[in-house]
Amino acid sequence: xxxxxxxxxxxxxxxxxxxxxxxxxxxxxxxxxxxxxxxxxxxxxxxxxxxxxxxxxxxxxxxxxxxxxxxxxxxxxxxxxxxxxxxxxxxxxxxxxxxxxxxxxxxxxxxxxxxxxxxxxxxxxxxxxxxxxxxxxxxxxxxxxxxxxxxxxxxxxxxxxxxxxxxxxxxxxxxxxxxxxxxxxxxxxxxxxxxxxxxxxxxxxxxxxxxxxxxxxxxxxxxxxxxxxxxxxxxxxxxxxxxxxxxxxxxxxxxxxxxxxxxxxxxxxxxxxxxxxxxxxxxxxxxxxxxxxxxxxxxxxxxxxxxxxxxxxxxxxxxxxxxxxxxxxxxxxxxxxxxxxxxxxxxxxxxxxxxxxxxxxxxxxxxxxxxxxxxxxxxxxxxxxxxxxxxxxxxxxxxxxxxxxxxxxxxxxxxxxxxxxxxxxxxxxxxxxxxxxxxxxxxxxxxxxxxxxxxxxxxxxxxxxxxxxxxxxxxxxxxxxxxxxxxxxxxxxxxxxxx
Amino acid sequence: xxxxxxxxxxxxxxxxxxxxxxxxxxxxxxxxxxxxxxxxxxxxxxxxxxxxxxxxxxxxxxxxxxxxxxxxxxxxxxxxxxxxxxxxxxxxxxxxxxxxxxxxxxxxxxxxxxxxxxxxxxxxxxxxxxxxxxxxxxxxxxxxxxxxxxxxxxxxxxxxxxxxxxxxxxxxxxxxxxxxxxxxxxxxxxxxxxxxxxxxxxxxxxxxxxxxxxxxxxxxxxxxxxxxxxxxxxxxxxxxxxxxxxxxxxxxxxxxxxxxxxxxxxxxxxxxxxxxxxxxxxxxxxxxxxxxxxxxxxxxxxxxxxxxxxxxxxxxxxxxxxxxxxxxxxxxxxxxxxxxxxxxxxxxxxxxxxxxxxxxxxxxxxxxxxxxxxxxxxxxxxxxxxxxxxxxxxxxxxxxxxxxxxxxxxxxxxxxxxxxxxxxxxxxxxxxxxxxxxxxxxxxxxxxxxxxxxxxxxxxxxxxxxxxxxxxxxxxxxxxxxxxxxxxxxxxxxxxxxx
Numbered sequence: 001x002x003x004x005x006x007x008x009x010x011x012x013x014x015x016x017x018x019x020x021x022x023x024x025x026x027x028x029x030x031x032x033x034x035x036x037x038x039x040x041x042x043x044x045x046x047x048x049x050x051x052x053x054x055x056x057x058x059x060x061x062x063x064x065x066x067x068x069x070x071x072x073x074x075x076x077x078x079x080x081x082x083x084x085x086x087x088x089x090x091x092x093x094x095x096x097x098x099x100x101x102x103x104x105x106x107x108x109x110x111x112x113x114x115x116x117x118x119x120x121x122x123x124x125x126x127x128x129x130x131x132x133x134x135x136x137x138x139x140x141x142x143x144x145x146x147x148x149x150x151x152x153x154x155x156x157x158x159x160x161x162x163x164x165x166x167x168x169x170x171x172x173x174x175x176x177x178x179x180x181x182x183x184x185x186x187x188x189x190x191x192x193x194x195x196x197x198x199x200x201x202x203x204x205x206x207x208x209x210x211x212x213x214x215x216x217x218x219x220x221x222x223x224x225x226x227x228x229x230x231x232x233x234x235x236x237x238x239x240x241x242x243x244x245x246x247x248x249x250x251x252x253x254x255x256x257x258x259x260x261x262x263x264x265x266x267x268x269x270x271x272x273x274x275x276x277x278x279x280x281x282x283x284x285x286x287x288x289x290x291x292x293x294x295x296x297x298x299x300x301x302x303x304x305x306x307x308x309x310x311x312x313x314x315x316x317x318x319x320x321x322x323x324x325x326x327x328x329x330x331x332x333x334x335x336x337x338x339x340x341x342x343x344x345x346x347x348x349x350x351x352x353x354x355x356x357x358x359x360x361x362x363x364x365x366x367x368x369x370x371x372x373x374x375x376x377x378x379x380x381x382x383x384x385x386x387x388x389x390x391x392x393x394x395x396x397x398x399x400x401x402x403x404x405x406x407x408x409x410x411x412x413x414x415x416x417x418x419x420x421x422x423x424x425x426x427x428x429x430x431x432x433x434x435x436x437x438x439x440x441x442x443x444x445x446x447x448x449x450x451x452x453x454x455x456x457x458x459x460x461x462x463x464x465x466x467x468x469x470x471x472x473x474x475x476x477x478x479x480x481x482x483x484x485x486x487x488x489x490x491x492x493x494x495x496x497x498x499x
Numbered sequence: 500x501x502x503x504x505x506x507x508x509x510x511x512x513x514x515x516x517x518x519x520x521x522x523x524x525x526x527x528x529x530x531x532x533x534x535x536x537x538x539x540x541x542x543x544x545x546x547x548x549x550x551x552x553x554x555x556x557x558x559x560x561x562x563x564x565x566x567x568x569x570x571x572x573x574x575x576x577x578x579x580x581x582x583x584x585x586x587x588x589x590x591x592x593x594x595x596x597x598x599x600x601x602x603x604x605x606x607x608x609x610x611x612x613x614x615x616x617x618x619x620x621x622x623x624x625x626x627x628x629x630x631x632x633x634x635x636x637x638x639x640x641x642x643x644x645x646x647x648x649x650x651x652x653x654x655x656x657x658x659x660x661x662x663x664x665x666x667x668x669x670x671x672x673x674x675x676x677x678x679x680x681x682x683x684x685x686x687x688x689x690x691x692x693x694x695x696x697x698x699x700x701x702x703x704x705x706x707x708x709x710x711x712x713x714x715x716x717x718x719x720x721x722x723x724x725x726x727x728x729x730x731x732x733x734x735x736x737x738x739x740x741x742x743x744x745x746x747x748x749x750x751x752x753x754x755x756x757x758x759x760x761x762x763x764x765x766x767x768x769x770x771x772x773x774x775x776x777x778x779x780x781x782x783x784x785x786x787x788x789x790x791x792x793x794x795x796x797x798x799x800x801x802x803x804x805x806x807x808x809x810x811x812x813x814x815x816x817x818x819x820x821x822x823x824x825x826x827x828x829x830x831x832x833x834x835x836x837x838x839x840x841x842x843x844x845x846x847x848x849x850x851x852x853x854x855x856x857x858x859x860x861x862x863x864x865x866x867x868x869x870x871x872x873x874x875x876x877x878x879x880x881x882x883x884x885x886x887x888x889x890x891x892x893x894x895x896x897x898x899x900x901x902x903x904x905x906x907x908x909x910x911x912x913x914x915x916x917x918x919x920x921x922x923x924x925x926x927x928x929x930x931x932x933x934x935x936x937x938x939x940x941x942x943x944x945x946x947x948x949x950x951x952x953x954x955x956x957x958x959x960x961x962x963x964x965x966x967x968x969x970x971x972x973x974x975x976x977x978x979x980x981x982x983x984x985x986x987x988x989x990x991x992x993x994x995x996x997x998x
Contacts, residue, residue, distance in 0.1 A: 019548035022541070023522035026529055034532060038723030039743035042521070045781065046739070049518035053552075224537030240545070244538035282544065 001069060003076050009066050010084060011282070013057070018282045020054045022239045029237050029246060031114070033229045044111035051107035052100065058088075059096050067092065080285060083465055087284050097146040106139055110411055117409035118232070124399040126380050133408055134376045137369055140413050144370075154370035157414030162292035162421065164469050167367060170417050173482055174363060177356045177420065180486035184493055185353060188341050191497045196337035201325030203256040211256070211322045212249060212263045218318075219267050219301060220452045226270050233406050234262035234348075236269035236298075241287035241463070242276045256323055257338060258349075260315075261302050268301030269294055271452065275460025283463075290468040291415055293459070295422025296429070303352045304426050304488075305451070309335045310443035318446075339496055343391035345400045353493055354391065356423065361386045362405070362416040370413070424485035425472060429455070431484055432476040500568060502575050508565050509583060510781070512556070517781045519553045521738045528736050528745060530613070532728045543610035550606035551599065557587075558595050566591065579784060582964050586783050596645040605638055609910055616908035617731070623898040625879050632907055633875045636868055639912050643869075653869035656913030661791035661920065663968050666866060669916050672981055673862060676855045676919065679985035683992060684852055687840050690996045695836035700824030702755035710755070710821045711748060711762045717817075718766050718800060719951045725769050732905050733761035733847075735768035735797075740786035740962070741775045755822055756837060757848075759814075760801050767800030768793055770951065774959025782962075789967040790914055792958070794921025795928070802851045803925050803987075804950070808834045809942035817945075838995055842890035844899045852992055853890065855922065860885040861904070861915040869912070923984035924971060928954070930983055931975040 001009075024047055031043050057063060070077060070085045077085065095103065113132045120129035144153035151159075158165040212228055231248040238245050247266035252258040272294060273287045280286040288294040305311055312335040320326045341351045347358040365382060368374035374382060383402040384395040395401040407415050433439055437450045458475040466474065473479060493499065500508075523546055530542050556562060569576060569584045576584065594602065612631045619628035643652035650658075657664040711727055730747040737744050746765035751757040771793060772786045779785040787793040804810055811834040819825045840850045846857040863885060867873035873881060882901040883894040894900040906914050932938055936949045957974040965973065972978060992998065 015544070016548055016552075019545040019552075022545040023526065023549065026525055027522065030525055030529070034726055034728055034745070035743070036723055036726040036745075038721070039739075042739040042742040045514070046518040046521040049515055050522065053515075222537070224535055227533055227535040229533055239538075240541040243541040244534070246533070246535075 001066075003070075003073055006066060006070050006073075007077075007081060010070060010081065013063060013066065013088075014084065014284055015282045016057060017054065017284070018240065018286075020050055020057070022244075024050050024054075025237050025239055029229075029239075031111075032231045032233075033248070040111055040115040044108050047111055048104050048108045052104045055095060055100050055103050058092050059100075064092060064096075080280070080283070080465060084284055087464065094147045098143055102139075102142070106143075106411075109135060109139065110409075113409040113411075114406070117403070117406065121399055121403045124397050124403070126398040126403060129403060129409070130377055133379075136408060136411065137376055137413065140411070141370060152371065154367050154414065157370070158417065161412075161415050161418050162290045163467050165292065165417065165421070170363060170367075173417075173421065173424070174356075174360050176482045177424075177486065178360065180490065181353065181356055184490055185341065185343070185357075187499050188353065188493055188497050189343075191499065193342070194336040194340040194496065195333070196340045198326065198329050198333045198337045199255050199257050201254070201323070203253055203323050203325060205251045205253060207322040208251045208253075208256055208259050211319065212259060214318060215260065215263045216247075216267055218446060218448065219264065219271065219305075220448045221267055221270055222274065225274055226267075228263075234266055235406075236266045236273070238273045238287055240281070242274040242278065243281060245270045245273050256319065260319075261306060264306040265298045265302040268298035271301070271455070272297040272460050275452075275456045276463040277461045280463040280465075285463040285465055287463060289462070289464040289466065289471055291418035292421040292425065293468050293471060295418045296425035296472075297422075297455070297459070299419065299422045300426035300429055300455075303423065304430050305439075305443055307335075307338050307352055308440070308443060310440040312338065313444050314446045336496065339492070341493060341497075343393050345387070345393055345395060346404055352423075353489060356420045357390045359416050359420040361390055362407075363420075366413050366416065424482045425480070427485035427488040428472075428476045428478070428481065430488070432478075500565075502569075502572055505565060505569050505572075506576075506580060509569060509580065512562060512565065512587075513583065513783055514781045515556060516553065516783070517739065517785075519549055519556070521743075523549050523553075524736050524738055528728075528738075530610075531730045531732075532747070539610055539614045543607050546610055547603050547607045551603045554594060554599050554602050557591050558599075563591060563595075579779070579782070579964060583783055586963065593646045597642055601638075601641070605642075605910075608634060608638065609908075612908040612910075613905070616902070616905065620898055620902045623896050623902070625897040625902060628902060628908070629876055632878075635907060635910060636875055636912065639910070640869060651870065653866050653913065656869070657916065660911075660914050660917050661789045662966050664791065664916065664920070669862060669866075672916075672920065672923070673855075673859050675981045676923075676985065677859065679989065680852060680855055683989055684840065684842070684856075686998050687852065687992055687996050688842075690998065692841070693835040693839040693995065694832070695839045697825065697828050697832045697836045698754050698756050700753070700822070702752055702822050702824060704750045704752060706821040707750045707752075707755055707758050710818065711758060713817060714759065714762045715746075715766055717945060717947065718763065718770065718804075719947050720766055720769055721773065724773055725766075727762075733765055735765045735772070737772045737786055739780070741773040741777065742780060744769045744772050755818065759818075760805060763805040764797045764801040767797035770800070770954070771796040771959050774951075774955045775962040776960045779962040779964075784962040784964055786962060788961070788963040788965065788970055790917035791920040791924065792967050792970060794917045795924035795971075796921075796954070796958070798918065798921045799925035799928055799954075802922065803929050804938075804942055806834075806837050806851055807939070807942060809939040811837065812943050813945045835995065838991070840992060840996075842892050844886070844892055844894060845903055847903075851922075852988060855919045856889045858915050858919040860889055861906075862919075865912050865915070923981045924979070926984035926987040927971075927975045927977070927980065929987070931977075 027043055027047055031040065067085055067089050071089060074082055113136060116132045117129055120126065140157060141153045144156035148156040152167065155166050158167065158170065213223065216223060216226065216228065225243065225245060227246040229246060229248045230250060232250060234249045236247045247263065247270050249259045249262040249266065276286045313331040316326065316329065316331045316334050339351065341353040343354050344350055350358050361383065364386060365374065365379060369376060380398050380402045387393055387395050430439065433451065433454050437454055439451060442448065442450050459471060462471060526542055526546055530539065566584055566588050570588060573581055612635060615631045616628055619625065639656060640652045643655035647655040651666065654665050657666065657669065712722065715722060715725065715727065724742065724744060726745040728745060728747045729749060731749060733748045735744065735746045746762065746769050748758045748761040748765065775785045812830040815828065815830045815833050838850065840852040842853050843849055849857050860882065864873065864878060864881060868875060879897050879901045886892055886894050929938065932950065932953050936953055938950060941947065941949050958970060961970060
């Protein structure tokens with residue numbers, strides 16, 4: 001095999017993997033959008049066959065030999081090819097350690113779990129979900145032991161979602177957040193609460209749909225490449241990164257801001273995925289590098305842009321065109337309503353200030369279950385206890401508690417810290433971006449191009465070429481510092497609540 | 500390899516094929532339902548990878564050896580296994596004759612053609628579609644020459660959609676239809692036209708959607724397994740036959756019958772697919788045996804049931820609940836309106852009497868292009884000439900003429916005769932069914948179970964176990980006789996128009 005033949009095979013391998021990923025993702029997406037209710041068995045069957053094919057393709061002798069050959073000839077690879085080989089080998093070495101039947105059984109478990117979780121949440125039935133979640137945690141522990149026997153299992157999974165992340169780093173990070181957010185929230189709660197009556201009224205779904213498309217265009221999404229659908233839980237999914245991306249939202253007729261923030265949040269993910277350089281198409285480098293960086297894009301758009309005063313000034317007249325209920329209201333009223341800080345039960349409804357506390361509950365629980373210090377069956381009680389301790393709220397039932405998120409049923413143990421990390425990354429983007437871009441003026445004018453150009457140039461275009469830490473430091477030209485985030489929060493809420 | 504090992508491998512092979520088929524079909528379905536407009540390139544890329552995998556799986560040494568081993572040991576196979584081997588070998592021997600690159604290029608061509616046809620139809624732009632259609636016809640001729648060099652190319656494709664169908668049989672069949680339908684239509688047109696004003700009014704889409712679901716339940720579809728979506732052109736697609744089926748419709752706010760018949764027609768297809776015996780799951784025998792038999796189910800439901808007086812009696816009060824525009828109307832008015840015979844331009848809007856004439860135009864044209872007697876570039880002129888000759892109508896533009904159907908862009912050359920054949924099959928089902936089922940009384944009562952039981956017992960459950968001709972003859976216990984269909988039409992229209 002010559003090096004050029006090997007490079008061609010490397011491209012063909014990734015094209016195949018991209019096709020399988022497209023097919024598998026679409027089957028999942030169909031399951032939560034158009035599919036009839038009773039077909040999860042068929043979906044599970046197809047996904048298990050496809051995952052078996054993907055496993056065999058990735059771990060097959062031909063693939064392993066190819067990648068080892070390329071790895072041995074790194075000097076002749078360009079930066080992208082070298083990183084492709086690195087990531088593929090990392091994945092393969094992981095997969096090789098997991099017996100195929102267990103890998104395929106896990107894919108099946110995910111389909112089953114998704115189904116069971118939906119029902120359990122709907123019926124507020126924790127005992128229905130518990131045995132499935134037990135199997136998920138057990139499998140995650142087992143896979144971690146196969147793949148990284150020298151690591152704590154939870155560290156293995158944190159690293160899967162954010163290369164380089166560990167419990168030690170999380171503990172420190174969350175301690176910093178807690179030290180600032182808890183007293184800040186206390187000061188906020190001593191003040192008179194902000195009025196959010198502007199958010200409540202009648203906002204017909206049909207108009208919200210039109211508004212969603214307008215928002216997507218506004219923030220710079222190409223509607224020819226990015227689709228919108230409605231699902232119970234908003235998410236973003238890629239069928240080919242910059243080539244075909246879908247976001248979903250969920251409409252509440254009594255509060256238009258709910259879907260607005262889903263669209264902006266998921267839109268931020270989609271901007272990142274579709275912002276990859278064209279030449280990354282059909283390679284493992286296409287799309288985002290990690291969930292932390294991904295959430296930094298979505299939460300930057302949702303909060304730092306979307307909950308800014310400038311955004312409220314731009315968006316109010318746009319929203320008023322769609323919703324007569326907003327007539328006569330001011331941008332300041334909207335800004336204050338959208339930033340009302342209030343401890344609550346539901347993570348996705350949380351404001352920018354209390355959000356991280358919701359994440360900390362999940363982090364604590366995951367960490368302890370993965371370490372064997374907490375039993376799955378004790379999760380609801382412990383969830384409720386921590387919500388009381390961190391947020392001061394009483395959880396009335398599991399539907400509004402431990403059953404609220406789809407992450408665990410989707411295998412996302414170790415994912416949650418990405419949200420908080422992403423929020424903190426975003427504050428540093430903003431500080432750096434402001435050196436060259438008048439962010440407020442752009443947002444106030446509905447002109448997102450300079451903001452997107454900055455993000456594209458420093459982050460999006462690179463896909464997974466750089467590791468997350470390196471990508472972040474190149475973008476902001478300094479190390480990660482959560483104090484920038486807490487300072488941002490302190491400034492914002494001091495002004496808002498006149499502290 | 501023992502025979503039992505081989506049987507297990509046979510099952511595994513078909514499970515794999517079913518998974519690939521599910522994935523490929525879903526990618527197509529997504530393309531015409533939820534996908535953004537600009538992602539056909541990504542779809543084409545994935546489908547070409549998957550079709551290459553399917554090709555390699557089907558024609559690979561391991562598969563061929565397996566099937567030849569099983570074929571050599573037919574005596575030890577049960578009826579289903581033997582038929583599986585027969586059908587798989589037939590397919591493989593065909594695929595082996597087509598070079599893989601050409602097979603994969605054809606899959607890509609299909610995605611491109613679908614896209615180009617949509618645009619061409621929308622813009623009434625035949626020259627845009629012509630070169631793509633030229634390539635499709637060329638490819639079909641070439642594939643026929645590869646696979647059946649001793650057959651006329653069109654005979655090869657007719658057989659692909661209806662095993663055993665030939666031009667000789669079609670010529671005879673259509674001559675019979677023409678000899679009866681043309682004079683019958685003439686007599687109808689000499690009479691005063693039936694009033695169809697009942698169909699015109701305002702029928703809001705949201706209510707039509709509810710009505711669609713009610714229709715689906717009424718005719719016996721399991722809504723947990725059969726989904727409904729909206730597309731420009733209604734169709735049925737299977738992601739696992741009796742396990743996961745989707746139908747689509749298209750709503751016209753000024754005529755509720757349009758979508759009603761799409762739902763009933765596609766519902767008929769779905770009843771057939773989902774009526775396969777459970778043990779056929781994940782085998783090539785699951786679902787329908789041929790397009791002729793498939794259309795016999797859909798058109799039986801659409802016309803023989805759905806355009807009967809009894810159905811109008813049952814459905815009118817149901818429709819009235821949804822559509823105030825129908826208040827005060829009678830079932831007789833509805834029956835007459837839904838059976839108004841009138842030569843028109845659009846096949847899918849055609850009544851039961853003139854429908855076959857639309858098919859004959861397409862049959863003639865396909866036959867002549869495939870025989871090299873007509874050039875693709877001359878299709879529009881010839882289309883218009885034949886519409887004038889057969890139906891007496893003047894085609895105003897290609898959008899209402901040669902560009903109206905999706906079949907050619909989807910590679911369905913040779914498909915159209917299935918519609919006419921299916922209609923004729925249906926009349927014979929009715930005659931036989933009436934020996935044991937009081938069809939009119941059942942329909943009048945909205946009780947479709949006895950009708951479905953008859954169809955399930957004699958047709959649906961068998962999937963592709965029997966060849967179409969054998970299946971048909973077993974069901975009606977006599978040979979195919981188009982005179983039963985023409986007699987049905989003559990009786991129906993004589994009564995309707997008082998001839």
